[in-house]
Amino acid sequence: xxxxxxxxxxxxxxxxxxxARHRWAAVxxxxxxxxxxxGLGSAAGRVDVKESEQMGGETRTAARIIEDAGIREPxxxxxxxxxxxxxxxxxxxxxRAAVDAVVAAVRETGRATGITSPYDTGTISEDGxxxxxxxxxxxxxxxxxxxxxxxxxxxxxxxxxxxxxRIGEIGEASMTKTFSDAFGDDFKKAEYSAVPVALGIxxxxxxxxxxxxxxxxxxxxxxxxxxxxxxLVSHLQPMSDTANSVMLLVGLAVGVDYxxxxxxREREERAAGRDPETALRIAAATSGRAVVVSGVTVCVAMAxxxxxxxxxxxxxxxxxxxxxxxxxxxxxxxxxxLLSLLGERVEKGRxxxxxxxxxxxxxxGSRFWTAVLKRVLxxxxxxxxxxxxxxxxxxxxxxxxxxxxxxxxxEFGDSLPIVQTYNRxxxxxxxxxxxxxxxxxxxxxxxxxxxxxxxxxxxxxxxSGASRGPVEITLHDAQNVAVVSVPLVGGSDQDRAGExxxxxxxxxxxxxxxxxEGLQAPITGQVAGNKDxxxxxxxxxxxxxxxxxxxxxxxxxxxxxxxxxxxxxILLNLLSVGAAYGILVAVFQHGWGASLVGAEGVGAIIxxxxxxxxxxxxxxxxxxxxxxxxxxxxxxxxxxxTRDAIQHGVVTTAxxxxxxxxxxxxxxxxxxxxxxxxxxxxxxxxxxxxxxxATIIRGVLLPSVMALLGERNWYFxxxxxxxxxxxxxxxxxxxxxxxxxxxxxxxxxxxxx
Numbered sequence: 001x002x003x004x005x006x007x008x009x010x011x012x013x014x015x016x017x018x019x020a021r022h023r024w025a026a027v028x029x030x031x032x033x034x035x036x037x038x039g040l041g042s043a044a045g046r047v048d049v050k051e052s053e054q055m056g057g058e059t060r061t062a063a064r065i066i067e068d069a070g071i072r073e074p075x076x077x078x079x080x081x082x083x084x085x086x087x088x089x090x091x092x093x094x095x096r097a098a099v100d101a102v103v104a105a106v107r108e109t110g111r112a113t114g115i116t117s118p119y120d121t122g123t124i125s126e127d128g129x130x131x132x133x134x135x136x137x138x139x140x141x142x143x144x145x146x147x148x149x150x151x152x153x154x155x156x157x158x159x160x161x162x163x164x165x166r167i168g169e170i171g172e173a174s175m176t177k178t179f180s181d182a183f184g185d186d187f188k189k190a191e192y193s194a195v196p197v198a199l200g201i202x203x204x205x206x207x208x209x210x211x212x213x214x215x216x217x218x219x220x221x222x223x224x225x226x227x228x229x230x231x232l233v234s235h236l237q238p239m240s241d242t243a244n245s246v247m248l249l250v251g252l253a254v255g256v257d258y259x260x261x262x263x264x265r266e267r268e269e270r271a272a273g274r275d276p277e278t279a280l281r282i283a284a285a286t287s288g289r290a291v292v293v294s295g296v297t298v299c300v301a302m303a304x305x306x307x308x309x310x311x312x313x314x315x316x317x318x319x320x321x322x323x324x325x326x327x328x329x330x331x332x333x334x335x336x337x338l339l340s341l342l343g344e345r346v347e348k349g350r351x352x353x354x355x356x357x358x359x360x361x362x363x364x365g366s367r368f369w370t371a372v373l374k375r376v377l378x379x380x381x382x383x384x385x386x387x388x389x390x391x392x393x394x395x396x397x398x399x400x401x402x403x404x405x406x407x408x409x410x411e412f413g414d415s416l417p418i419v420q421t422y423n424r425x426x427x428x429x430x431x432x433x434x435x436x437x438x439x440x441x442x443x444x445x446x447x448x449x450x451x452x453x454x455x456x457x458x459x460x461x462x463x464s465g466a467s468r469g470p471v472e473i474t475l476h477d478a479q480n481v482a483v484v485s486v487p488l489v490g491g492s493d494q495d496r497a498g499e500x501x502x503x504x505x506x507x508x509x510x511x512x513x514x515x516x517e518g519l520q521a522p523i524t525g526q527v528a529g530n531k532d533x534x535x536x537x538x539x540x541x542x543x544x545x546x547x548x549x550x551x552x553x554x555x556x557x558x559x560x561x562x563x564x565x566x567x568x569x570i571l572l573n574l575l576s577v578g579a580a581y582g583i584l585v586a587v588f589q590h591g592w593g594a595s596l597v598g599a600e601g602v603g604a605i606i607x608x609x610x611x612x613x614x615x616x617x618x619x620x621x622x623x624x625x626x627x628x629x630x631x632x633x634x635x636x637x638x639x640x641x642t643r644d645a646i647q648h649g650v651v652t653t654a655x656x657x658x659x660x661x662x663x664x665x666x667x668x669x670x671x672x673x674x675x676x677x678x679x680x681x682x683x684x685x686x687x688x689x690x691x692x693x694a695t696i697i698r699g700v701l702l703p704s705v706m707a708l709l710g711e712r713n714w715y716f717x718x719x720x721x722x723x724x725x726x727x728x729x730x731x732x733x734x735x736x737x738x739x740x741x742x743x744x745x746x747x748x749x750x751x752x753x
Contacts, residue, residue: 011289011292011332012284012285012288012289012291012292012332013281013284013285013288013289015284015288015332015333015336016280016281016283016284016285016288016332016333016336017281017284017336019332019333019334019335019336019337019340020277020280020281020284020336020337020339020340022337023336023337023338023340023341024337024341026333026334026336026337027334027337027338027341029333029334030221030330030333030334030337033225034221034224034225034228036228037224037225037226037227037228037229037232038224038225038227038228039228040228040231040232041227041228041229041230041231041232042228042231044231044232044234044235045231046230046231046234046239047234047235047238047239048234048238048239048240048241049238049239049240049311049312049315050063050067050238050311056309056310056532056533056535056536057531057532057535057536058505058522058523058524058528058532059522059524059528059529059532059533060532061439061520061522062437062439062522062523062524063524065439065441065481065520065522066439066481069441069476069479069481070479071476071479071481072140072141073141073483074113074114074136074137074138074139074141074144075136075137075141075144075145075148075171075172075173075176076134076135076136076137076171076172077112077134077135077136077137077148077151077169077170077171077172077173077174078132078133078134078169078170078171078425079102079106079132079133079134079155079167079168079169080130080131080132080166080167080168080169080170080421080424080425080428081095081098081099081102081118081130081131081132081133081165081166081167082129082130082131082165082166082167082424082428083095083129083130083164083165083166084163084164084165084166085164086129088129088164088165089127089128089129090118090119090124090128090129090130090131091128094162094164094165095131095165096119097162098158098162098165098167099117099118099119099131099133100117101158101161101162102133102155102158102167103115103117103133105154105155105157105158106133106135106151106154106155108154109150109151109154110138111137111138111147111148111150111151112135112136112137112138112151113135113136113137113138114134114135114136115133115134115135116133116134116135117133118131118132118133119131121134122470123429125428125429127428129428130424130425130428130429132425132429137151137171137172137173141172141173144172144173144176145173145174145176145177145180146177147173148173148174148176148177149177151169151173152169152174152177155167155168155169166421166424168417168418168420168421168424169418169421170418170421170422170425172434174418175408175418178408178412178416178418182412182675182676183241183245183676183679185675186671186674186675186676186679187245187248189670189674190249190667190670190671190674190679193670194249194252194667194670195216195220195252197663197666197667197670198215198216198219198252198256198663198666198667199212199213199216201659201662201663201666202215202216202256202260202659202663203351204351205260205655205656205659206263206267207350207351208346208347208348208349208350208351209348209349209350209351210342210345210346210347210348210349211263211267211346211347214259214263214335214338214339214346215255215256215259215260215263216256218255218256218258218259218327218330218331218334218335219251219252219254219255219256219259219327220255221330222251222255222323222326222327222330223247223248223251223252223255223323225326226247226251226319226322226323226326227244227247229322229326230243230244230247230319230322233318233322237314237315237318238311238315239315239318239319240311240312240315240316242312242315242316243312243315243316243318243319244319246316246319246320247316247319247320247322247323249667249668249671250302250320250323250324250616251323251324251326251327252667253620253663253664253667254295254298254323254324254327254328254620254623255323255327255330255331256660256663257623257660257663257664258291258294258295258327258328258330258331259331259335260656260659260660260663261287261290261291261331261627261656261660262283262284262287262288262291262331262332262335262336263283263335263339263346264287264655264656264659265282265283265286265287265656266279266280266282266283266287266339267279267346268652269282269283276340276343276344280336280339280340283336283339284332284336286630286631286634287627288331288332288336289630290626290627290630290631291328291331291332292328292332293555293559293626293630294328294622294623294626294627295324295325295327295328295331296328296555297552297555297556297619297622297626298324298619298620298622298623299321299324299325299328299619300548300551300552300555300619301548301552301615301616301618301619301622302317302318302320302321302324302615302616302619303317303321303547303551304317304544304545304547304548304615305317305318305320305544305611305612305615306318307540307543307544307547308536308537308540308544308611309536309540310533310536310537310540312608313540313608313611313612316612317615320616324619368654369650369651369654369699370647370651372699372700373646373647373650373651373699373703376699376700376703376704376707377643377646377647377703377704377707380703380704380705380707380708381704381708383700383701383703383704384701384704384705384708386700387696387697387700387701387704388575388701390696391575391576391578391579391692391696391697391701392575392578394579394582394583394692395575395578395579395581395582396582397582397583397585397586397589397590398578398581398582398584398585400585400589401581401584401585401589401605401610402589402603402604402605403534403537403604403605403606403607403609403610404494404530404534404604404605404606404607405494405530405533405534405606405607406602406604406606406677406678407494408422409422409423410601410602410603410604410677411676411677411678412675412676412677413598413601413677429487430468430487430489430490434525434526434527435467435485435486435487435488435525436467436485436486436487436488436500436501436504436523436524436525436527436528437483437484437485437486437523437524437525438457438483438484438486438504438509438513438521438522438523438524439481439482439483439520439521439522439523439524440454440481440482440483440484440513440519440520440521441480441481441519441520441521442480442482442516442518442519442520443480443518444480445475445476445477445480445481445482446475446477449516450482450516450519453512453513453515453516453519454473454482454484454512454513456511456512456513457471457484457508457509457512457513458471458473458484460508460511460512461486461504461508464503464504464507464508465489465500465503466486466488466489466500466501466503466504466508467486467487467488467489467500467504468487468489469487470487471484471485471486471487472484472485473485486504488500488501488504488525488527490527494527494530497527498527498531500527501523501527501528501531504523505523509521509523530607533607533608534607537607537608537611540611541611544611544614544615545614548614548615548618549570549574549618552569552570552573552618552622553566553567553569553570554566556569556570556626557720557723558723558724559626560629560633561716562713562714562715562716563715563716563717563720564709564712564713564714564715565629565633565713565714568702568705568706568709569622569625569629572621572625572697572701572702572705573617573618573621573622573625575697575701576617576621576689576692576693576697577613577614577617577618577621577689579688579689579692580613580617580685580686580688580689580692581610581613581685583684583685583688584605584609584613584681584684584685584688585605587599587684588602588603588604588605588677588680588681588684589602589603589604589605591603597672597673597680597684598680599677599680599681602677605681606677606678606681609678609681609682609685612682613682613685613686613689616686617685617686617689617690617693620664620686620689620690620693621689621693621697623660624657624660624661624693624694624697624698625698625702627653627656627657628649628650628653628657628698628702629649629702631648631649631650631652631653632645632646632648632649632650632706633645633649634649635648635649636714642706642707642710642711642713642714643707643710646703646706646707647703650698650699650702650703654699657694657698658694660694661690661691661693661694661695664686664687664690665687665690665691668682668683668686668687668690669683669684669687670683671683671684671686671687672684672687
């Protein structure tokens, strides 16, 4: 059996043992699984989230009415023609020539229909210095962004010929293209940078090329398999590009982490003098079990996104859950097989000057963290109070968090031409380029009663102050549907436009359209969509938080058989998330240090981020917590005192936790350098939280709190003994010193030693 007692009772240990004995079969099964998942996913194709599933409330109802009626609304585009110096007006020949040139250039592309001149529609600003050429893109609206490039080039060509005027295009298709290009470029930059960064850090951590490549290879194959599975699952739960990008991010993080935990333990045991077979068995029984507990906990956290009811979040949650599960399975199956196959060859490709980093004994740890732990454990009260106080101070700004959907200028700043056009259009034509839309469905859209209601709505929308007009009505007689376009007072000012929307929904609509029995009239549009999305997000907070916290608590309770460990795990993770929120608000809302990440003038946190961060961070924080506490509990079971076990557990895991955290922080920090503010906020929030979690939480607060609790760390009430036991404890190395009692008689269940 090798050196020492190696009882194998846990799932991870059994899986690792089987894989080591049947290594070629394990590797073959994994390769076959990845290939099948990719092949079947590619053959099935991916079903993407529909517009009607993206939002909630009235926005969703309106989209469904349009879809059910079979109405294909084209993507509308607008070209703003505006005098630069404020001297030219729409009546001047040069201005008129530019407008005619825009109309002709757009028509020549063959990509547009319904092209209208401002001289026919009256879309000229009150001061006469601005005018709008409007048209629709041919083909389906959801793919118009892919076809708008020739039109944008044509409009840019007219701009080059008329220097005294500003000529810029904006609309559904051009904005979609802008977001798509920025999002795609950002994620390509992140994805291309993340793998080399992770590999470089792993090279430093292991000092050997083969050992560094294993975690990256596992993460990449797990991601490839999950991409295929997403195609299959999308026929039940539609997916999206955003879900795919989040899956890549999470998959790289956990895939590298899990492999890192496993590989470092196996190397540590071999360095302590154990034969390869025993070292691998111990790694499977200890780090393998920690990976399973952590993986299940992270999956539970990701599943919290399913409770939002928002299709995009459900897609992100399911994709993240799948990649974590695949990475977890790969870590406890194919990784032991590869380590068994490679043997000492895992040390191949030694990096010069890093050989000295190779561990020389199983009990040695970080000198830095040894020194820190010595001081923390010497003054646990002071350490706990100082760390908690610091984290609460960092979290304090989160109390005043303001969330909103970022406008185009908030998301990209004013550097992009389309953002400048957006701002100028809103100034010249209050109501913005995306007015509110009332989708009216009636039994007979042409009945006198309905026509009178529509006329009344048009009149009162303006007289109430919600709109300055023009209010336009488009009838779809065959489908008994009408679409009413209402430019809102406030335009790009979210607060003022929101007030105008409230007037329409709560005052104008009930007095007019609400008088017709059986008539539906949901109000949609950008402002309405933002409000409905915010309302859905706010309504999701309690169920998502409750689900994640309660299930994480139960899993920790069953996995460690300790009420105290379960409670402290939840509290420390909440403190870590709170600190991340505080940093986000301080930087992006209050602007403290915003210039360092290029986030000046944002003034708010994007609506979806707090809930997203909570779920992701709660799951990832459990990675480190489970790994460290498992090592502490293992040392305690071998007979060490709780205080000695804390020091041993934290110090011996410090290297791997630090390496894992540095990789995560580096990968997430890449997102802080991207162009879109939403990506910056996500990157800064994730990087800050992981850094805090791996240093202050795991290095100071966790050991100080556990030192203060002493034997009460292992308290497990007698009435809870009937709960399922998921500990599957292994004791891979007998210890000569006698075991000390974990708790006083009568306090609870004694921990097995």
